[in-house]
Amino acid sequence: MDSNRMETVKRVTSAITGAPSCIAIRGARKIDARGVREHFWLTSADGVITATGTDEEEFEHACRSIAIDPADDTRIIDAAGHLLTPGYVDIHAHGSWERSFDDGPDGIDIARAGHAVHGTTRQVCSLITNPIDVMCENLRNVRAAMDRRPDVLGSHLEGPFLALARKGAHDPECLKDPVPELVEQLLDAADGSLRQITIAPELPHGIDAIGRFAAAGVVPAVGHCDADYDMAKRGFDAGAGIITHMFNAMNGLHHREPGPIPAAVEDPRVTIEIINDGFHVQDPMVRLGFGFAPHRTAFITDAMAATDCPDGPYKLGALDVNVVDGHARLVSNGAIAGSTLLLEVAVRRAVTVLGISPVDAVEAATLTPARTFGYDRPNPVTGAPLGLLAPGYAADLLLTDPETWAVGEVWCAGRKLK
Structure with a gap:
């Protein structure tokens, strides 16, 4: 295995065994089993989705509730129309x-x-x-x-x-x-x-x-x-x-x-x-x-x-x-x-x-x-349920190219893997 992949393995392993971070994403095209929503935003804390929606004022409130300044562009991810889906x-x-x-x-x-x-x-x-x-x-x-x-x-x-x-x-x-x-x-x-x-x-x-x-x-x-x-x-x-x-x-x-x-x-x-x-x-x-x-x-x-x-x-x-x-x-x-x-x-x-x-x-x-395996609801293995982009679900998130469906950014339980 080449050195680049070995570095990726170290980075992914370190990230997944570390602590989750707070996440705020806006401007996405959400796709999950409940359907498609444009201009979608999402926030998460402690590895769990805290709020979702399409209203900008509500987004600002959701950011403040997880100690993110809605004016701080360095902490807010602009999806720019990319697809936001649950993790696979x-x-x-x-x-x-x-x-x-x-x-x-x-x-x-x-x-x-x-x-x-x-x-x-x-x-x-x-x-x-x-x-x-x-x-x-x-x-x-x-x-x-x-x-x-x-x-x-x-x-x-x-x-x-x-x-x-x-x-x-x-x-x-x-x-x-x-x-x-x-x-x-x-x-x-x-x-x-x-x-x-x-x-x-x-x-x-x-x-x-x-x-x-x-x-x-x-x-x-x-x-x-x-x-x-x-x-x-x-x-x-x-x-x-x-x-x-x-x-x-x-x-x-x-x-x-x-x-x-x-x-x-x-x-x-x-x-x-x-x-x-x-x-x-x-x-x-x-x-x-x-x-x-x-x-x-x-x-x-x-x-x-x-x-x-x-x-x-x-x-x-x-x-x-x-x-x-x-x-x-x-x-x-x-x-x-x-x-x-x-x-x-x-x-x-x-x-x-x-x-x-x-x-x-x-x-x-x-x-x-x-x-x-019952992981679509709260359970002892994952804690928060998996499979949807909704409050209370695990912050397993993918930002994906809308044309090629190539996965760009990846989070598992609020931990950034890519």
Whole structure:
């Protein structure tokens, strides 16, 4: 990694572990799940939005209430018509900048910086299939990271309870049936930090494990599975609340064999993950899938260590990966090995390529993923809720170019990351 990126990692890590500042932004075009507002202003203190509006007199009062002089241009950010959105929330990503979230504390800091500077202010750290003792150690590392930085929301285990026939880029030697002893071992290691776990419900102990994880406060996800429609429904009824990267690593849509996708679409309790990179799911299917369940589709990246890096050889767990034209595949069999997508790009593609409304695109990267874990309301993990630009919500803010949708300035809980 070059020296500029290492300096960025240090700066982002220092900022996110520091104290929040007071913020006053005016002249923005606000976009969140509640709609669009022109000439928008916002103030925040102690990492929480204190006031919003469009009236200038009210803005001056809001500034004074957080000890900012409304005449002091050095402390007030003029958005000059740029987009102001909530920070992006990625609930399924493995890494970036040549590191994965499996690579210990330094790996977490580096990978988080790679996503943070592109607008992902909060992240669930996805951990790849490994031997159980390694997975437990990786869970403990994520738990420790949560204690020192508010942008880490917890962990997601993508494995080891996956179907062999739908394993994708996961090591077949490490796949397991989710017997109760393994469930308890992983829960103990996570110590309350496990947010979701992908499970093939058709495994011998699959349904039982979904129930056990759900009872422990985890949101199980149906995915990497060979489940049919009825089995998927059983999984959701047992407590699964997510379908992992819909269309990928599962039975597809068929008029006589509907598979797990309709089961997820029909169930209002289920969040639908989708990788909007035009490669994992081609554009016509992204448009179709996005329309299946309004307000329940969450853009995810499934990003691996090669994200925001040049093409070349990389690792996914213990497996060798080669990235060509930004697409990652296993060297051994050519299977797709995660993505190199950023949520910044997913939102941009949704608006500029797919024709999805900016409000819906932003919602899919903010409020919907936050709602999956109850982070759209006050909670013990984030404190203030995530996903909207409204008083009482976390000051997770992005200023974005209205033409290119390139993220410019980034704040997480009132801490400036870029």
